[in-house]
Amino acid sequence: MQLLQLVISGIAQGCIYGLIALGFVLIYKATETVSFAQGELMMLGAFGGLAGMTLLGFPYWLSVLGAIAAMALFGMVLERVVIRPILGQPAFSIVMLTIGIGYVARGLITMIPNIGTETHMLPVPYKDQIWHLAGLVLNVEQMVVIGVTGVLCVLLYTLFRYSKLGIAMQAASQNQLAAYYMGIPVKRLNGIAWGLAAAVAAIAGLLLAPITFVHANMGFIGLKAFPAAVVGGFGSLPGAIVGGLIIGIVESLSGFYLPDGFKDTAAYIVVLIMLVVKPNGLFGEKLSKKV
Amino acid sequence: MSDTPPPISDQPVLKLLNVESAYGPIKAIRGVSLQVRRGEIATVLGSNGAGKTTILKTISGIIDPRKGSIEFKGSDITAQDPAYIVQQGLSHVPEGREVFPLLSVHDNLLMGAYTRKDSDGVAKDMEGVYNYFPILRERANQNAGLLSGGQQQMLSISRALMANPDLILLDEPSLGLSPKLTKEIFEIVVRINRERGTTILLVEQNANMALNASDYGYVLENGRIVMEDTCARLREKDDIKEFYLGLKEDGVRGERRWKKKKTWR
Amino acid sequence: MRFIFKTDYGQDIRLAKHGGHLFWYGALMLVLLLAPWLVQEYWLAQLTFVLIYAVAGLGLMLLAGFTGLFSLGHAAFLGVGAYTQAVLTNMGLPFPLALACAAGLSAAVGLVVGLPALRVKGIYLGIATLSFGFIVEEVLARWESVTGGNSGIHIKKPDMFGWTLDSGEAFYFLCLLITVLATLGILNLLRSPTGRAFVAIRDSEISAQSMGIHLAYYKTLSFALSAALAGIAGALYAHQLQFISPDQFNILQSIDLLLMIVIGGVGSVHGAFLGAIFLITMPQAIAMVKDYLPPTIGQAPGLQGLVYGVVLVAFVLFEPLGLYGRWLKVRTYLQMFPFYRKGMFKRQKSFQKSDRLK
Amino acid sequence: QQGVSPTEITLGSIQDLSGPLAGFGKQARLGMLLAVDEINEQGGVSGRKLKLLVEDSGYDPKKAVLAAQKLVNQDKIFMMVGHIGTAQNMAAMPVQFDKNVINFFPITAAREMYEPFHKLKYSFAATYYDQMRRAVPQMVKDKGIKKVCTIYQDDDFGLEVLRGGEAGLKTINMDFTEKTSFKRGATDFSSQVAKMKAAACEMVVLGTIIRETIGTIGESRKTGFNPIFLGSSAAYTDLIHKLGGKAMDGLYATMTVQNPYTDEQSPQIRFWANKYKTKFNEDPSVFSVYGYLIINTFANVASKAGKNLSTDSFIKVMDTLTVPPDIFGSTTITFSPTKRLGSDASRLSQIQDSKWKVVGPYITDGGPAKK
């Protein structure tokens, strides 16, 4: 029972990692870059929802949808203003750019008087609800995360696997020049990809808010989502979820059974082991250049 | 070719006026003017580094020209976004294949038809290119990056055909293809030109093939057009024969490493 | 424009390509040597920090700029160096010995980190180094008997066989000496087969291999050298700060190091220095400017992070080649002066390609 | 004397304005500003106006050193006041001490702020160590507790709490039944709580700050684990009940000065709190009070040092100083040439109906002090 309960909290936490990792993988698949701003976008999304609920006084659902839509728009604007001008530069430039964006987002939020430096609570309808199931305690907040994560994963998977749009995004990321030759509107797709990523981040932020509260530094949890994405294989959406779950469960169990310190480094140790055993992650394909 | 070829109209589909492109401080083409008439196959000949690829890249918007203008189907496409230009009905088979390495062959072809909305037509054309190159059908689900060089070249050409364009820019289509396939490729190119009336601008090192398949030719040297004429007449010129077709009087360049200067009479 | 008439191949491998080089770098050295008498103590301390970070930057430049392996956990090496130095110095080891140990231990750790680099690339390597950084930080925090854990440790002044460097000037000269040596070492590497092997690996692994370059060896070597330099920088850092704690070597520090080389200009030795100058003076500049801003902005929390981010974004957007790239353009402009043409530095359209296949 | 001119005294402070503690840093700064303005309005200290320069360390020791170098060597401050963060102080102090600049009342309750002795170190707050060393055994005795656990943040702060707790338990021949830790910024405490629950602890000592306090208690309540929670003064903030809601009721914390609620019973605190709120348009917190008190104490001492204010004259006054309790309920603090911690006493507070209530007198080594 103890073990089961631990595993369940591990799964719940893992889904959070997985959810954030989905955002990384999404950006990666569509643009071959790694967005270090994903955590900050998540933070912005949560603040957006908060603003909707407290400042504007909207009901919960409206605020949530509004925040997601606003973030999607924001993602596209972000792409248009700062990412598009360097489209085509080596991926590493974009990585640095996203780090910069992260700093700016955190700085801006912190600068809002009276709000930025505080920690806030997002009033969600399911706050603090609990289900009891055969002696197990299921936290509704966490169950919602699990559910939404699953749905998002399926949606995104379908997008990238079967839709022309999704395939075109991957094409553009693999060979931008060729994508132009095919008449693929690389810039617009990039915009859509960033919009999507921002929306996914907003969803993650809103789901996370009841659990971790809303504050300027909540995006740092993204650092744990990286290992999740890597363990699953960076280009794989289901991998992101599985990776998240593995890390969540390992963390939870090592927190209980191993000495202190292991819980916090468990994610990173798992990554290192994974990279040695299976360098491309669980679902990543082994890629080699044919010459 | 027994079918009656569609007539070449006098009206140019593509018109370059005094185009100049550069890579940083290096000017690659200097004031190139050329036109391709609807329904014809035109070719650009030139040695290594003459700027052939640069011309094609400038047309499809991959490089912005410093000077000059490019007109396609009557409207100005100078320095437009490449995606926009392709949507106007121009497709480009780039030098060096440029496939999407991690997409399957099938998805690569699908991307070729990205600008098209008619899924029936796409399916039909897909069938068509599979018939031209059966190996592609066999490998439909394999990552394109794992194909052999020649197979990738086939894919690259097929991908351009999938767009069902009005004008195809072909940059060295025979690169790395076997002699037999080279001939087949040219037959396909000619057939598409004849059957669909697709206009074609061809850059090719295999001048023999190019001059035979094309109607009109330009000779490019150091970024400038030094000669243009119908292919029938170009084939007769001595310089062309000597430098591009490799037909020369015996002994001129037998054992000796002695190069005759081109004079462009 | 300067035209150099070359008469022998030796000219191409000489470090100073012409008299101008000699003159300017000589002048720079002179200024640096006279700095303690020229600038105030405060600026001298900043200069010392710049030198320390430049050493770390050189290491990271070698790894990221020349070998193409991006490390997101470089602060770990800095930390290993700093802690080794602190522990050994406090045990009474003379400075040079402690420094050698710091460099050596960092290099050894670098070797270990280099091992996954043999199998993974790109983002995977980034995450591997990131993970490693976290683990090292955790070890520093948990191994209390040696590192003092989270309370951190103080470190004594550097001591060389009875001669204690207790003034800021003396320590500055020490840092200057080490920086110059490190720079020369890197420059030498870059003009010799080892450096070329690094560059080859960066551009194409497969053909580097077919040229007989042992990928595993050179990648780990690059990691080890880079880590050794970071370790040396860490040792100096420990002396300069006199107090170190594990959280000084966290992910933010690693990111700072990366920022430094990106802003300086990836792939140039100058870039490491320019980046270090930037990294150190930036917060100071913000601190100075903010006193003149209206308090609602100038004193607002978060300003520093914001400015930091904006500058970084601006750099990547407008000068992806970094400060050094900008300098090259200015120089070319000056040299060409009346003949400068507008389109010369117009950025080429460029197109990204998957670096999953390399 | 550096930092003292005929018309002005320049003070420096380093706060976290962009890092994890930006909220506290900001409040401390505003509290200081309030005091500075009040003093300057009344003509300053012995005719000299106070000038306060605040730098941002972002809670990064390296930046703290850079900032200290700027303040000390460039801006030539007279004194460093209310510098936040332990590691930051540790890193900055050598810079200050080289220039004979006092480290005055840093906002951190670590023992290193007055130990080992240095003539330039002054600290005012009861350390986490002392807080726990006294409060834990007392709670154990009062409530008749058999098993005590602790969860602490794995950094210098958390370790101080842990050690204080351990030292306190030792006095009554006990030890922690279960010790568990988490990393700064952690959001998931399930396995730690499970561990403590499995150990059937009746009391949990919290080496946590805000979100971690709420997270731990929330997780415990959800899983049906309801021990007594005891936090340090780091958890004594109004954010706990504002964010955590009802679940936080019952939490004990050690503290000295009271949180200045704007609807506080005590009219003086209420007046002060509202003044602060009018001026800065936000509610004050204990950190505002710290900042305010630090500057006031400084001004008090400096004015006693009189016209020829210098580091030495300041120390001279300081070392005979006794500050009586103030409106916020701090205890009497005293200094001497060998005693550099104002007071090591703290008292207990509890959240009742979503508000902190003081529930006990100051505890010193002899047990609860008699008022």
Next chain:
Amino acid sequence: MNAAMNPTPVQPVPQPLLSARQLSVRFGGVLAVNNVSFDVQQGEVFTLIGPNGAGKTTVFNLISRIYTPTSGEIDYLGPQGLIRLTEQAPQDVAGLGIARTFQNIELFEHATVLHNLLIGRHTQRKTGLWQDLLFTRTAREAELKAREKAEEVIEFLDLQHHRDAMVAGLPYGVRKVVEVARALCTEPKLLLLDEPSSGLNVEETEDMAFWIQDIKNDLGITVLMVEHDMTLVSKVSDRVLAMNQGEVLAMGTPREVQSDPGVIEAYLGSVDDVSSLRRQTA
């Protein structure tokens, strides 16, 4: 007189430089190379031809150890005697005197031509890490030596114009030559050329033919080449191996192979008359 006109019968050399025996390699469902055996004699130009996807490049990749055969082995007469090549590590192949070029061009894009060539000198390096770090006299001399050698190759392949140009900006044809130059810089005994003439026009292909002949005759390097240009093949090769779908189709002199009906059917087609492509109505 050139080789194609009068194929000088190659004296059977007892010890082949390279001999592949029953090589097979399978990628998933594709049997890329199927039971291929051949010998390359010292001092000859040996050419692989075959339709696209026949497995020619794969054979090269097997020799340079990028792939490991599913079965079969390759022996090579290295400087220290006969070696089982299939057991060597990929990076050691160059050291054994085998250099190659790539079909899709794999140069170090962000370096100059000269730099590329100097990297090619890697197998000949004389200095260790410390010497490099301190740039000792030995290192300096080795550098000068390497540079001299690179200049020889530059001279040989007429690359003077491009010496200091970034590879990224070179036209396709020049890059092909730079690849050959880089391979020559390793001072190989066996040179593998993968479609050296693709992307070159007739005139440039002729140059390439001369160079290959010089490489063989003057530098004494054995050449193994993949090529589709039959004019070049007949001009320079001593022996030709035709492959199809991973299997050997024919082997012999260029003329023999070209007249093999199987080869014509699968590979050559009826190349000669291309006038049928012309537009009939003028």
